Amino acid sequence: MATVKQFQVTFDCADPEQLAHFWCEVLGYVVPPQSGAAADCDRVWCACTDPTGAGPRLLFQRVPEGKVVKNRVHLDVRVGTGLVGAERLVALRAECDRLALLGAMCVRVMIADGNNESCIVMQDIEGNEFCLD
Structure with missing residues (x-):
């Protein structure tokens, strides 16, 4: 039987610290305190971690090229877990609205259709797609 492995999600970006x-x-993640050569944030990359240790580490690495196409992988931020209908949509x-104040952009609101519950497609401050689910 395979063992469970820890993983991190890595994003290519223009400004690692700002995106982290x-x-x-x-x-609700944190950028761990700086610690010399092992620092979790420098000019080339920046990491953030779940302070509870439950979620994966996120790594943001600077690349010279900009984003040109839709993400092949995206994060679903689980805001409406256990909620349905109007109550779910209100939470989403x-x-x-909270994330828009941080610089995120709402791309599309997908209303429940009988097969799927509502979700909202957004972009982070560098245009990476993610969903509020």
């Missing part, structure tokens, strides 16, 4: 701090605000829209 954005995602810290979204997820409230989180959308």
